[in-house]
Amino acid sequence: MSSRTFAQINCSLLGSKKLRQCNHQEKWAYLCAHLSPLSNFRGQFSYPLPLWARDADLTLDEIEECTNRLQELGLIEFAPDEEVVRIIGFHRQRPPKNASIMASLVSDFVGDLLEGGSDVGAMSLRGAAEMVVASVQGAQSWKPDSQEWSKLRDLFKPFMNRLWQEHGDAFVAALKAETQGNGKAVEKEIGSLFPILLETQRSAIPAPCQHNAPTMAAYKDVDVDETRLRRDLDKDGDEEKDGANFRRETLSAESRTETGDLLRMGASGNGSIPLGPREETKRSALANGGR
Incomplete structure (x- = not known):
């Protein structure tokens, strides 16, 4: 796309919080970047400092101070070696209106990304991302059945995939x-x-943890001989417990057996514990008096 012979700037630019932090020289230098005949419709172009200083009626030292301040505020990016400036938010301010303008911008960005150096290439990559998002944002006013939607999708899908293949995570x-x-x-x-x-975006979101993660107990160095001795003592103790339990169960069983035998012997009359009163009781005075 050729250089511009006119510029479209939103009137809301005067209310920009970033621009209001600039002094008069910095504001004028910023407006000259918008109005320069060297500018283009990508918002990124070669702007040598002597020419920029002449347009803004500033000295070289003053224009360098202005570009540094504009970069601090996030209004521009500037590559001093190549003397290339990028106006940040250029496409957000005036997004392309139709798929034809978008196609022309895509063609310009592809050529710029192939020809630019490392710093310029990084700037162009961010400019391309801004242009894509601004185009989709502006297209929200289109009718849902507009043919421009299919043109936009056919244009941006291969464009973004190509940028990702060439620049990866940076894009x-x-x-x-x-x-x-x-x-x-x-x-x-x-x-x-x-x-x-x-x-x-999904992989960057950490998964919620509902419960505390279980942790293993700290490692403890245990002597092997001590462990073996404790195991033997525990074994002997278990054997003693088993023997005591066996004797207790045996005595309990013998006691139950003797009690049953005694009851059975008394009931049959063959044992030493007869049922009914004894002879002495029968001959007592109390028994005789009852008769």
Whole structure:
């Protein structure tokens, strides 16, 4: 996509909390990045500091201070070696309106990612993630049966898979950062196009623990001879207990046997313990008086 001859800036930019922390020079330097003829529709372009200083009517030292301050506030990213600037939130402010503009941006980002260096490539990756999320967010106003939906899905699904294959977790992290706070509908739509995003989010959530995990007792060094001696003593004690229990049960059985024999002998009249009163009792005065 060619350079712009005009710029679209939301009026709400004046109410930005980050921008309100800037002084006049920093605000003007930031607006020059939006209005520069070197800028493009990706929000990331080469902007040499001498040209930037000329546009903002600042010295080189002043423009360097401004770029450092704008980076601290999270308004821009700047690669000093390549002198490439990226306006953070460029696509969030003005998302692409249709699938045709999205396709043009995808083509530009692919070329930029292939040509850029390490710092520029990382910036382009974050810019691509921002563009995808902003496009899906803006598409929420489309009708559900709009043909633009199928074009969007056919465009972004291979694009995100390609970025993931080439950049791995760096792209997933950038995409995850952009989806936060954009609502469940946007997250669900992007997850249907790029399921790896939802899988990484689920794996990052720790499983709840309902009960305390069981722990093993601390290791205790035990002497082998002492253990064997205790086992023998326990064995002897068990044998003594068994012998005492056996004698107790034997005596109890013998006692029950003798008592039964005595009862049986008395009942039959053949034993030494007869049933009924004795002869002395029968001849007593009490018995005779009763007669």
